Amino acid sequence: MVNWEPLEPAIFPSEPFDIKGTWSGSATILPGDKPVILYTGIDPQENQVQVYAVPENASDPYLRKWKKPADLNPIIFPGKGINASAFRDPTTAWKVNGYWNILVGGKNDRIGIAHLFKSKHFKKWKEAKHPLHSVPDTGMWECPDFFPVSTKSGFKEGLDTSVIGDDVKHVLKVSLDLTRFEYYTLGTYYPNDDKYVPDKGLVDGWAGLRYDYGNFYASKTFFDPVKNRRILWGWANESDSKMDDVKKGWAGIQLIPRTVLLDPSGKQLVQWPIEEIETLRENKVQMGNQQLKPGEHIxxxxxxxxxxxxDITFTIPNLDKAEPFDPSWKDPQDLCYKKKSKVGGSIGPFGLLTLASENLDEFTPVFFRVFKADNNKHVVLMCSDASHSTLTMRVYKPTFGGFVDVDLTKNNNQISLRSLIDHSVVESFAAGGKTCISSRVYPTQAIFDQAHVFVFNNGTEPITLTNVNAWSMKRPEQMN
Incomplete structure (x- = not known):
């Protein structure tokens, strides 16, 4: 998933049931290694229907051409009580109790819905008696995803989508059309009741857990049976103007694929760039045991x-100096907007200045701040700020933020940060992937050999650079 060969479109509007659009879907591998794609088609009446496609030539290693059997399609129509204009993005199927199951995203007024459908032989589908899950006041659920994760201590592998059992939790992720970000819950799947129940205490709505607190949407996971891992792949849309997109001839990029596991706490997922990305590394640079003085950047x-x-590990010499945390600070993105990288604090802001021009007219900072709550526990805020990322005014330059669930006192007062920098995107992973933020930026000065990377500390307390490992990254090969 590093080197790619561009091919012609595999699926495009061609039949009456999808002539007005072929939208997101998922692949499922049936017994005998037979791949099937389910996707959303838009028919002439603008109804959203679910369509079935199979390879024309199963021996083609690239599966370039797909056919849509006329006698089967559409395989699922929006039935009675389903909003036909909000009924899309079927999931990968999972098999339980002798039936294949899929989810299709939807809404009823402001209620987000994961419609559940079942099939014995993957051709004729029947709607379950009730949705797998729904939540009021969340709006349209796009690109739902439903998959198992292992709860076994130290288990470092992913699970096939159909796995159920005592040592398993399930993840339900949805992409919120109203807010253009995603959230997920961890919970229990009851296959005999066709029901999913989030764990107690988790927020099941806009303020819930997120894969990524930045520019990350319409994500999808799949199980890799070769390396026994679950891989997450998300999309970042553009932050520049539509006029710029037309000029470029494209809009939106796929971000770096990530592995997904359940955190040992059982309270969230952790993500990390797939190991294959490391094959692009070259020219390693190391630093360490160096103090970052207040106001210093190196x-x-x-x-x-x-x-x-x-990849950096920071050590905080004196946590006692942390500023008090205001309990009213509920929204980390808003807090990052108010306390940007140049707004000095006590412990922080400290972190990286990525895609920086030599004179720091342009830069995209990724940084931490540490506060102390009333219970004497520390609150770690992670931010990524695009407000100084370009001198062009035509670009949307948001500030992103998320809290990092890490106990600094049990971690030797240390916190890590890994950032993948690639010309116009910065993907950052805090504390081993507990909190992730992706930013889409458009530097005009900090480009090619004029782009620099600095570590910085704008707090009043010194920070120690315990370890810095950095690499230049080669370009992926485009195969012919």
Missing amino acids: EIKGINGAQADV
């Missing part, structure tokens, strides 16, 4: 700042 020299992989 360049990481010897790497290509436009394409880099930077």
Whole structure:
């Protein structure tokens, strides 16, 4: 999933049931290694229907051409009580109790819905008596995803989509059309009742857990049976103007694929770039045991700042100096907007200045702040701020933020940050992937060999750079 060969479109509007659009879907591998794609088609009446496609030539290793059997399609119509204009994005199927199951996203007024359908032989589908799950006031659920994760301590592998059992939790992720971000819950799946119940205490709505607190949407996971891992792949839309997109001839990028596991706490997922990305590393630079004084920034020299992989461990010498945390600070993104990288605090802001011009006219900071709550526990805020990322005013330049669930006192007062920098996108992973933020930016000065990377500390307390490992990243090969 590093080197790619561009091919012609595999599925495109061609039949009456999808002539007005072929939208998101999922693949399922049936017994005998037979792949099937289910996707959403838009018919002439603008109804959203679910369509079945199979390879024309199963011996083609690239599966370039797909056929849509006329005698089967559409396989699912929006039935009575289903909003035909909000009925899309079927999931990968899972098999339980002798039946295949899929979810299709939907809404009824402001109620987000995961419609459940079942099939014995994957051709004729019947709607279950009730949705698998629904939540009021969340709006349209796009691109739902439903998969198991292992609860076994130390288990470092993913699970096939059909796995159920005592040592398993399930994840339900939805993409919120109203807010253009995603959230997920962990919970229990009751297959005999066709029901999913989120764990007690989790927020099941807009303020819930997120894969990524930045520019990340319409994501999808799949199980990789070769390396026994679950891989997550998300999409970042553009932050520049439509006029710029037309000029470029494209809009939106796929981000770096990530592995997904249940955190040992059982309270959230953790994500990490797939190991294959490391094959692009070259020209390693190391630093360590160096103090970052208040107001100081130090360049990481010897790497290509436009394409880099930077992995840092920071140590906070004195947590007692942390500023008090205001319990009214509920929204981390709003807090990051108010306390940007140049707004000095006590412990922080400290972190990275990525895609930075030499004179720091342009930069995209990724950074932490540490506060102390009333219970004497520390609150760690992670931010990524695009407000200084470009000198062009035509670009949307948001500030993103998320809290990091880490106990600094049990972690030797340390926190890690890994950032993948690739010309116009910065993907960052805090504390081993507990909190992730992706930013889509458009530098005009900090480009190619004029892009730099700095570590910085704008707090009043010193921070220790315990370890810095940084690499230039080669371009992926485009296969012919």
